Amino acid sequence: MFRAAVRLSVSGVRGLTRLQPGCQGALAVRCYSHGKQETDEEFDARWVTYFNKPDIDAWELRKGMNTLIGYDLVPEPKILSAALRACRRLDDLASAIRILEAAKDKSGPHKDIYPYLIQELQPTLDELGIPTPEELGIDKL
Amino acid sequence: MFRLTASRVGGLLARRPAAALTAASSRPSSGEVSRPVDMSRPQYWDRRVSPLPDRPFREALSAEDKALKQKEKGPWGQLSREEKIALYRISFQLTYPEMNQSSSEWKTVLGGIFIFIGLTGLLVIWQSYYVYPPQPLTFDEDWRARQLQRMLDMRVNPVEGFSAKWDYEKGQWK
Numbered sequence: 219m220f221r222a223a224v225r226l227s228v229s230g231v232r233g234l235t236r237l238q239p240g241c242q243g244a245l246a247v248r249c250y251s252h253g254k255q256e257t258d259e260e261f262d263a264r265w266v267t268y269f270n271k272p273d274i275d276a277w278e279l280r281k282g283m284n285t286l287i288g289y290d291l292v293p294e295p296k297i298l299s300a301a302l303r304a305c306r307r308l309d310d311l312a313s314a315i316r317i318l319e320a321a322k323d324k325s326g327p328h329k330d331i332y333p334y335l336i337q338e339l340q341p342t343l344d345e346l347g348i349p350t351p352e353e354l355g356i357d358k359l
Numbered sequence: 360m361f362r363l364t365a366s367r368v369g370g371l372l373a374r375r376p377a378a379a380l381t382a383a384s385s386r387p388s389s390g391e392v393s394r395p396v397d398m399s400r401p402q403y404w405d406r407r408v409s410p411l412p413d414r415p416f417r418e419a420l421s422a423e424d425k426a427l428k429q430k431e432k433g434p435w436g437q438l439s440r441e442e443k444i445a446l447y448r449i450s451f452q453l454t455y456p457e458m459n460q461s462s463s464e465w466k467t468v469l470g471g472i473f474i475f476i477g478l479t480g481l482l483v484i485w486q487s488y489y490v491y492p493p494q495p496l497t498f499d500e501d502w503r504a505r506q507l508q509r510m511l512d513m514r515v516n517p518v519e520g521f522s523a524k525w526d527y528e529k530g531q532w533k
Contacts, residue, residue: 279411280411280412280413283410283411284408284409284410284411287408287409287410288408288409306435309431309432310431310450311431311435311438311443311446311447312415312446312447312449312450312451313411313450315443315447316410316411316447316450316451317410317411319410319454319455320407320410320455322455323407323455323459346435347434347435347436347437347438348435349440349443351454351455353440354440354443354444354447355444356444356447356454356456357454357455357456358456359456359457359460
């Protein structure tokens with residue numbers, strides 16, 4: 219929870235997962251375990267590819283989203299866009315709206331992340347005809 | 360509290376296959392006896408951390424719902440706002456704000472705690488009047504005064520402790 223507060227900066231919603239600044243220099247005091255660390259771009263690309271699978275099935279969509287939301291980050295708009303398109307291929311509008319709700323919930327106290335996501339996703343939302351929870355009025359109790 | 364008679368076990372066993380055959384095994388609301396939920400079937404849930412549960416909330420659909428589901432296969436722009444909400448509510452029971460809403464349960468909990476602490480306090484007071492034996496006479500004011508005087512006369516801890524703090528010339532504490 220605290221990592222999220224520290225890592226989610228105002229400037230963007232990078233898929234920040236692992237790299238501590240201290241590990242990048244020559245005087246790395248504490249590093250993570252062996253093996254190459256995945257960069258944010260690789261992480262995003264991997265997930266976009268996952269959701270872009272043309273014949274993705276409902277289980278894979280659910281598994282992917284539940285796993286993604288389990289991570290300590292807010293997904294990038296491009297990942298969400300791919301997930302929304304996967305919902306379209308599966309004829310599942312409810313899941314598409316749910317994904318938007320989940321992304322907003324993941325932002326937690328950082329209230330500026332969700333408007334940014336919607337702004338970036340607006341072309342996709344318009345193209346697919348996906349309403350935001352606000353448009354439906356289900357963002358209120 | 361577990362009075363599991365033979366007839367009740369038989370009843371449970373008879374009811375379990377029936378429960379497994381029903382379409383939606385729902386959790387009963389408060390006040391009802393809970394029926395066993397068939398955990399071998401996909402579950403529904405409303406959880407922040409896992410947005411898409413294994414099954415939609417409502418699986419038994421009316422004719423209207425089925426028509427709506429057919430319409431969902433077409434362009435979503437053609438769905439009205441109400442239809443979109445209806446589609447959401449077919450798949451999900453609670454929205455995120457509904458899921459996240461806080462309850463006033465903490466007031467009940469805190470109130471209950473204070474009530475029981477209060478009752479315990481009353482019990483303690485009653486006990487100190489009715490249960491404890493009489494105090495030893497060494498607790499009387501008069502006895503304690505004489506005890507104090509005796510300690511000073513004996514010069515208890517005269518260097519740094521008790522009697523050192525008594526001013527013998529003036530007959531008072533320093």
